[in-house]
Amino acid sequence: MNRPMTTALDIRGLGSLILAAGVLSAPLAQAPLTLAEALATVRKNSDETQLIRETSVKLDAQKSELWAAALPTVSAYANAGRGNSPFNLGSFPPLGPDSVAMPSVYKGPAQNSFSYGVQAQQTLFSFALGRSIHTAGKLVRSQDAANRRSVQELELATLDAFYGVVIAEANLRVIEASLERQSKTAGFLESNFRRGAGSRSTLLLTQASLKGLQPQRIRAERDAEAARMAFNRLLGRSIEAELRLDTTSVVAIEQADVTGAALSAAVDHRPDLEALRLQREALQGYASVYRGQYLPSLGVQGKVGILAFEANEQLTDFDNNLEWQVGIGLTWPLFDGMGNSSKARQYDSDARSVAINERRARNSALIEIESAKREVAAADSGLSAAKQARDASAEALELISQDFRAGSGNVTDLLSAEEGLRGAESGLLAARYQKARAKAALRVALGMNLTEGENK
Numbered sequence: 001m002n003r004p005m006t007t008a009l010d011i012r013g014l015g016s017l018i019l020a021a022g023v024l025s026a027p028l029a030q031a032p033l034t035l036a037e038a039l040a041t042v043r044k045n046s047d048e049t050q051l052i053r054e055t056s057v058k059l060d061a062q063k064s065e066l067w068a069a070a071l072p073t074v075s076a077y078a079n080a081g082r083g084n085s086p087f088n089l090g091s092f093p094p095l096g097p098d099s100v101a102m103p104s105v106y107k108g109p110a111q112n113s114f115s116y117g118v119q120a121q122q123t124l125f126s127f128a129l130g131r132s133i134h135t136a137g138k139l140v141r142s143q144d145a146a147n148r149r150s151v152q153e154l155e156l157a158t159l160d161a162f163y164g165v166v167i168a169e170a171n172l173r174v175i176e177a178s179l180e181r182q183s184k185t186a187g188f189l190e191s192n193f194r195r196g197a198g199s200r201s202t203l204l205l206t207q208a209s210l211k212g213l214q215p216q217r218i219r220a221e222r223d224a225e226a227a228r229m230a231f232n233r234l235l236g237r238s239i240e241a242e243l244r245l246d247t248t249s250v251v252a253i254e255q256a257d258v259t260g261a262a263l264s265a266a267v268d269h270r271p272d273l274e275a276l277r278l279q280r281e282a283l284q285g286y287a288s289v290y291r292g293q294y295l296p297s298l299g300v301q302g303k304v305g306i307l308a309f310e311a312n313e314q315l316t317d318f319d320n321n322l323e324w325q326v327g328i329g330l331t332w333p334l335f336d337g338m339g340n341s342s343k344a345r346q347y348d349s350d351a352r353s354v355a356i357n358e359r360r361a362r363n364s365a366l367i368e369i370e371s372a373k374r375e376v377a378a379a380d381s382g383l384s385a386a387k388q389a390r391d392a393s394a395e396a397l398e399l400i401s402q403d404f405r406a407g408s409g410n411v412t413d414l415l416s417a418e419e420g421l422r423g424a425e426s427g428l429l430a431a432r433y434q435k436a437r438a439k440a441a442l443r444v445a446l447g448m449n450l451t452e453g454e455n456k
Helices: 014-020 035-045 047-070 127-194 200-234 260-268 271-292 339-405 411-445
Strands: 006-008 073-083 111-126 244-246 297-308 322-331
Touching (some): 339 411
């Protein structure tokens, strides 16, 4: 174990258990971290959150790339060269009956050529382009919905990690408290044995039970340290960072409404189902884009610059050497070997597959919600039972300890009662966490954030 760890526990709940066991946490300078602060930190700094953000950044960039095709492209050009082109004189009619026969091809002298200027192109209409931009927008919204769902699941994972540290540390303290109590019992028996009271077998049995707790304490330390390091990683901090948790400020996880109308609305707006719906529509849109490749597109282009044959005054003679051109063009693909049509059919197939997954996901969501709803009821009942078990185990241990010290008890009964109290204390810790987690899991199953203010 690298360092001691402390957790400030609720005096109404987990803290009372630790105080009853006689364990006091050592004060640390660092302010304790509440669950609300942990949730905010994870949403801001964790590696998982940054990965979620990057998916949106990439899709926004892809949508901007599509918009670039709708904007004009402007480029400057400059050329310099030397060459010669033969000229077909035979294409001209004879000048007269007495004209001298001219050669059929005239090859003039090689000459220089220089040109520079600006040219631009602009798409005026393209069915495929407009549809692509619209479809990309749906894909971006689909990813946004998927990201919202990822954040909800990340919040639930944060709650699990938070209480994982709480329970691991509390279990360590339960074992340490049990060690302290059994050490006192063993000391009491050893003192009596030296005075001639009691039996050696009873003393050895007690000492063996005490030694058996040592590996449990070591494993509990290991679990507490591992939980702390894992939670630090989730928070986006160094895994060796000091960590102190505070459960006195409890996040209010409101009970979600699971009535008929509210349930149907929640399922309809659950982010992962919304993401699948938008993804299906986007795939159908891409199929339309490829079919639209067979429709005509209209564009305009223009050019203005200088064309010169001598590198002197001609390069700046805009009166005599200025050239320009402007025009409009139509492009209509008539046959491409059915390439675009094949791609459209592929996207149609993908859209139908997503529709099947969407139906499956909706049914799975309804099953998940029903299970989560019943888990909330079970967690409430389990917490009540755990409280009663803890109280009964504590009372039983006290009575058996009194009888034992009075000379009428059995050491096996005492050890059994001690083990029973350890189990009951750990069970109460788990039951308190399970109740909080069950309510949180129900909200996530309904597509809601853990707290009301975060549902956007």
